[in-house]
Amino acid sequence: LDGAEWIQTACDSKKFAGDEAAFKAGADISAFVALDTRVTVPAWLGDWTKTTDTLTDDGEPQVTYQLYKKDFAAGQTVTLGEVNQASCVNYAVAVTAQQKTPVIGDINADGICNKTDLVMMRDYLLTTGILTPEQGAIADMNADGKLNAVDLTLLKQLLMK
Known part of the structure; x- marks a missing residue:
């Protein structure tokens, strides 16, 4: 997520019921939500892909966040929903230029394996x-x-x- 733009919801918003934020994608993007692993995954993340990546903070207690990913086309609205659970901390969102799935064997990343x-x-x-x-x-x-x-x-x- 080097070079990503980040949005962090307020810690006290974990009890908020409703959409926390929304923004319009200015280009084709990949959005990542870092969600506290101690909570049930909220329904609004149901069509996001759970990645194999996690983030861990250095706080006390230490918290691990699971990353979820979803791609959006330019002009689409990204809506960030609620967690509405008291036993967690807020979530963060990172946005990057859309990450294309690499072609198998395409070591030089020119779009073809040859x-x-x-x-x-x-x-x-x-x-x-x-x-x-x-x-x-x-x-x-x-x-x-x-x-x-x-x-x-x-x-x-x-x-x-």
């Missing part, structure tokens, strides 16, 4: 090339957290289809 991506992975494995952490995550074809010959083989198989 021989260029294969060469990038081969060069990395031969230690003559460098991959950013983002490129490494896309190159990890079997999602085991390691880049090795297995990933290269899987990428070759994908390109042969």
